Structure formats: C-alpha cells, structure tokens
Amino acid sequence: MLRLVTLFALGLSTASLTAQPLTGGPSASFVPPGGTSLVVRSLDIQGRAFLSVNDVLAALGGSVQFDDSTFSYELKLKSHSAVVGVETPIAVVDTRLVSLSTPVHGVGSTLFADPDFFQKVVGPMAGTSFVWERSSRLLSARKADLPEVVVEATLADFEATTKIVLRLTEVPAFRVEKGEETLVIRFPAARLTASPPEMAFDDPRVARLAVRGSEVYVSLRERNLSTNVYALQTPPRIVVDVTKVAATSGRSPGAAPPPSAPAKPQPKTIVLDPGHGGTEEGAKGPGGAMEKDATLALVKSIRETLFRNGYRVVTTRETDTTVGLDERPALANAAKPDLFLSIHCNASRSPSAHGTEVYYLSLDASDRAAAALAEKENRTERSATPTADRNAALRDLDLILWDLAQNQHLSASARLAEIIQADFNRLLGVTTRGVKQAPFRVLIGANVPAVLVEVAFITNPEEEKKLASEDFRRQVAETVVGSLATYFRNADGAAPVPPVKTR
Secondary structure (H helix, E strand, O other): OOOOHHHHHOOOOOOOOOOOOOEEOOOEEEEOOOOOOEEEOEEEEOOEEEEEHHHHHHHOOOEEEEEOOOOEEEEEEOOEEEEEEOOOOEEEEOOEEEEOOOOOEEEOOEEEEOHHHHHHHHHHHHOOEEEEEOOOOEEEEEOOOOOEEEEEEEEEEEOOEEEEEEEEOOOOOOEEEEOOOEEEEEOOOOEEEEOOOEEEOOOOOEEEEEEEOOEEEEEEOOOOEEEEEEEEOOOOEEEEEEEEOOOOOOOOOOOOOOOOOOOOOOOOEEEEEEOOEOOEOOOEOOOOOEHHHHHHHHHHHHHHHHHHOOOEEEEOOOOOOOOOOOHHHHHHHHOOOOEEEEEEEEOOOOOOOOOOEEEEEOOOOOOHHHHHHHHHHHOOOOOOOOOHHHHHHHHOOOHHHHHHHHHOOHHHHHHHHHHHHHHHHHHHOOOOOOOEEEOOHHHOOOOOOEEEEEEEEOOOHHHHHHHOOHHHHHHHHHHHHHHHHHHHHHHHOOOOOOOOOOO
C-alpha cells in the first residue's frame, strides 16, 4: 500500500482515529451516474455532515482499505488510487497532493468525509462531478458534458510581486483578457469547480479572485499593474504574476544612462545541508555506519574544497545536532545563497543497489520509489525543541503556498540536478539512475535553486566502505566543485568565480 498521507509531506503522526466527538446523523443518500438512490452511512460532526466513503466507493465499483499501522485509508477506483490520513487536511491522488477543506474521520475501517472530499478526491478518480444537497442530504454523482477541472487557488506576496497559483487537476487550453482593473482567464473547453468559489485577499495588488463556470476572475486594486500568466506542469498549475509598472526615470527619451563603474563580482554562496543529525540517525549500513555521520563528513570535505575554489560556504549544521526540516531552508534563505545542496545517503532493501540519485522539488513525485524516499526523508523531527504552538503552526502550513518559493527556480534546479547526476554517474561508474522529482520537505521554502543529492547507498556494503573513505569523500567534493563550475559557467556566461579569503 502506498503510505504517503501525513508523512508524505508533513511528517506528522496521527494520535487517534477521531479528534472530535462523533454522533450518528440522519440517514443520507447517494445517487451514482445513471443509477438509483442508495442509503449511505453518515455522521454529524460539529454540525457538518460526513458521509461514508466506503459506501460511495462501493456503489461506484471501488473499494477502501484501512491500514491500522499508519491510521491511513487507501481508495481504489478504476485505475486510480488515493491515500488519506485522519486529522490531516491533505490527500494523495495518484501521487498528486490535494488540499482538503476539512480533515477526514475514521471509525474503524470505515472512512467518513465531508461532501467537498468527494468533489476533490473521488471526482477525479471517477471522472464525475459531485453535488451535495444539504436540505435533503443527497449526494449525486453526475457525468459532465464538459470535462470538470478542480481549481485550488493560493496567493503569496513576494517583495514587489504578488503570485497567484491556480493548482488544477489538468491544464486545459485557456486565454487571458486584461482589463484596467481586472484579469480574466477563460477555459472554453472546461468547467471549473473551486471551494470556495470566491476569495478575498489582504494584498496590496490583488483584491479578490472568483471561479465561475469556465472563467477565473482576478480583481486588481490599481489600474497601473502589470500581469503575466503562464502554465507549469508537475503538478499542473497556472501562475499569475502581478507587479507594479516601474516608474520611468527623468531622462529624456533616447538619452544614454549615466556611466557607472563596473560592479565588483561577489563570491558565489553555497549552502550545504548535511542530512539528519542528532536524534535523527537516518539510514544505517550493514557495517553499522549511520547516515547522519556520513553526511556530516561528506559536507565537511565538500565545504573545504569549495573554500579553496573561491566559494563562500554556509552549512546548516557543523556538529551532530538536530536541525528541523523547516529550519534548514530558513537558514539557507538567511544566508542569501546562490544554491542550496542537501546531502544524503540512500537506502534500499536490495544490498546491490548503488549509485547516486539527484532530486529537485515537486509536490508530485516522479514515481512511487521517489515518493517513498521522500516519505522516509520527511519522517524526521520538526525541531530539536518542538512546542505545541510550533507544531500547530506547522500543521497549518499551506504546502501549495510554500511551493511558490521554488516555482521561479524550477528550471535552474532541474539544470543543476542534471549536471550533478551526470558527474556522479562518472564518479561511481553508473550508467544513470536518472534525475527525479519528489516533495522533499527540506527543499520546500528554499528561495534559490535547490537539489537533494543521495550520494551513495549506505546499505550497499561496498558503498558503505567508500563513504567511510577520506579519498572517496575527496572525490565527491571535487565532483561537486566541478558540477557547480559547469552550472555557473552556463548560467553566468563563463564568468569566473572570484576568490575569497578562507579562515
């Protein structure tokens, strides 16, 4: 069973199957497409109706399985699967993260969810739309004439730019119409659904967003705002950048700008993140080596080699201490770096697995193996000294919003990952394990190009010995320096890296 749920992105644990008192509600009904009304079990939770997902899936020809070791439920319907955990407003549908308006509730092997869950999770699996009639407690599944696309909107203010991200089940054809104080995105061949359908924002540039029929309306606060609309994949998104038009200078038209002295080149800053540490030991090798020690030793070698080659280097930890997953990219952002590298050691049930894997961020995993690895790496302590308030704040963190930080660096992260992967393949004599994407928590929030490097398999006896070798660590460090030189040479037009004084 694909156990992603809570651990998949948040690393949270589930304390119980029901967080609130449950009371049996009046009976509810479900009408499948072209079928007759069926009675389904229901609960009332603080005045809200929750319907049995088991009953609805069974009527559609699907099933629900409960895993008592993780307090999670797996939904299967047609060729699709979804996983959801209790007390967590996130589901995974075919490796795609879906934000829920309300956490689900479980009673033994039976899963109960509010009507919005059926629209967001079950609808894409069944190829239908769901309509809930509250007064009659009737849930209906209907085949839509136009394909239905579920839209989730988030907004963030990045310095002088407001970014709106429309996360969709797919990106259909669209066109954009810009007015003085409005922006309309039209999807002529799709029917949009959103919950809520309208949102107001306390933002200096965007006042409101509404989803109506086949259109998304964005209300702007000023007339002199510039907009840029573009689509992204993995996962499917449409991004709207809203900025204020730069004021023109006082120079006359065609006048040359005043001469200025050439800026002195600054050394590139690299943040190195040794995976795990302290109470988080990470993977273990057959000879007893621990990932937390191996990554720290690797980072020390890489840091010294980078110093000698003129880089400024910051590390998220220098000793065997616990550093929370959210603190690592925060430390990186504070250093205002050019790149963020998180160094790890891989693990596999197969002792012969070997080589390097390089990942960059996506809220969708590139495959199930990548999703499983992200789940393992994300299953670490949030902080060395967690508090109830801190944990509550982390549970409320909107992953879609944090994904905005990496949106603008996606292509650069992919390019860096490709370069490092190719160089390490030569070092370890591997044809290729391929660059992959996964929702690694440590990469979420890094506001620079960022990759996670699984240098070698610590569970492979031969690679475990290599990781303990000072000569191998030196080779790894030199490989990283070569990869960064290639990356910056391509990015900067062969500009040399200026030297800096080392301690």
